[in-house]
Amino acid sequence: MDHHHHQYVDFGLRREDNIDNNDRKGDENNNNLDLKRGSWTVEEDFTLMNHIALHGEGRWNSLARSAGLKRTGKSCRLRWLNYLRSDVRRGNITLEEQLLILQLHSRWGNRWSKIAQHLPGRTDNEIKNYWRTRVQKQAKQLKCDVNSKEFKDTLHYLWIPRLVERIQASSNSNNQVNIQKTNENIIINNNKNNNNIVPNMIFTQENYSSTTTTTSSENSIGTQISDMSDNCYTNYPLNQSDYGEILISPTGGYFQQGDIFNDNNHHQNMSQLFLDDNVCDNLWNIDDMLFLQQQLN
DNA sequence: AACTTGAACAACCGCGATCAA
DNA sequence: GTTGATCGCGGTTGTTCAAGT
Numbered sequence: 048m049d050h051h052h053h054q055y056v057d058f059g060l061r062r063e064d065n066i067d068n069n070d071r072k073g074d075e076n077n078n079n080l081d082l083k084r085g086s087w088t089v090e091e092d093f094t095l096m097n098h099i100a101l102h103g104e105g106r107w108n109s110l111a112r113s114a115g116l117k118r119t120g121k122s123c124r125l126r127w128l129n130y131l132r133s134d135v136r137r138g139n140i141t142l143e144e145q146l147l148i149l150q151l152h153s154r155w156g157n158r159w160s161k162i163a164q165h166l167p168g169r170t171d172n173e174i175k176n177y178w179r180t181r182v183q184k185q186a187k188q189l190k191c192d193v194n195s196k197e198f199k200d201t202l203h204y205l206w207i208p209r210l211v212e213r214i215q216a217s218s219n220s221n222n223q224v225n226i227q228k229t230n231e232n233i234i235i236n237n238n239k240n241n242n243n244i245v246p247n248m249i250f251t252q253e254n255y256s257s258t259t260t261t262t263s264s265e266n267s268i269g270t271q272i273s274d275m276s277d278n279c280y281t282n283y284p285l286n287q288s289d290y291g292e293i294l295i296s297p298t299g300g301y302f303q304q305g306d307i308f309n310d311n312n313h314h315q316n317m318s319q320l321f322l323d324d325n326v327c328d329n330l331w332n333i334d335d336m337l338f339l340q341q342q343l344n
Numbered sequence: 345a346a347c348t349t350g351a352a353c354a355a356c357c358g359c360g361a362t363c364a365a
Numbered sequence: 366g367t368t369g370a371t372c373g374c375g376g377t378t379g380t381t382c383a384a385g386t
Contacts, residue, residue, distance in 0.1 A: 160374060180352055
């Protein structure tokens, strides 16, 4: 992104000079008296937006100074990128977005910024928060580590298929999503007329194995996504009819690598989890729990 | 009606990478 | 090549607000 070589007024403020001379990271250091921290006020937001409208973004330290904001450049940058920018999309994370986050995270790990690039309007911070507050919470309730195979299996074999199913269900009820099923994949097309700006998704059978065998071929998904512009591949199966079978007896087909139900403790944990009302949030609704209960019994 | 508690979101911080003089 | 400034990422902490006690 090009930096704007605009003129800016030097107010002659001394505060950064001191720190900068003494400490290379001075501009990041905010223990100076003049600097404001914490939540941004409406006035500050206005000041920042107006200044950027007039002069562009970038060079945040001098921008902060010339705008008259008693904030670090870093703070201004963050406020702009994560909140004030017009194309920032906030609010409920849709099912499709949840699915994408889970998929991409399973492939890339905590590469929040990279993941965010594939969720238009979402910031890395928001995705990170989602992961911590929702996904990690689930792991906690399952009493297992988010990074454990146990939990990853839960994501892959229960959570994600259920998300897919809910997306399908919502498509049936309100026609917002059009799902085509073929032998090899499921294609979800979002209706562009609504507000849903989540990219389309194509689930292919072929790439499934490549993800579960860990190490990311970053290329494959990365280029696929960019090449397809509006589409992206994920690596998840497929035919809805498989899900039931998988959930009951996940030993065949795509799931050679893991069987979460082999572990009795885990089975119990899962059963308890889905009977627990607390788990009934955005991720799991009542129907989900009934469904999963059936599979578990 | 005061408190805790916790979920959700916002902001901060350190540090390595990159830029530019 | 060196050095200071800036950017961007990911981990972490802080803030807010609503629900529970």
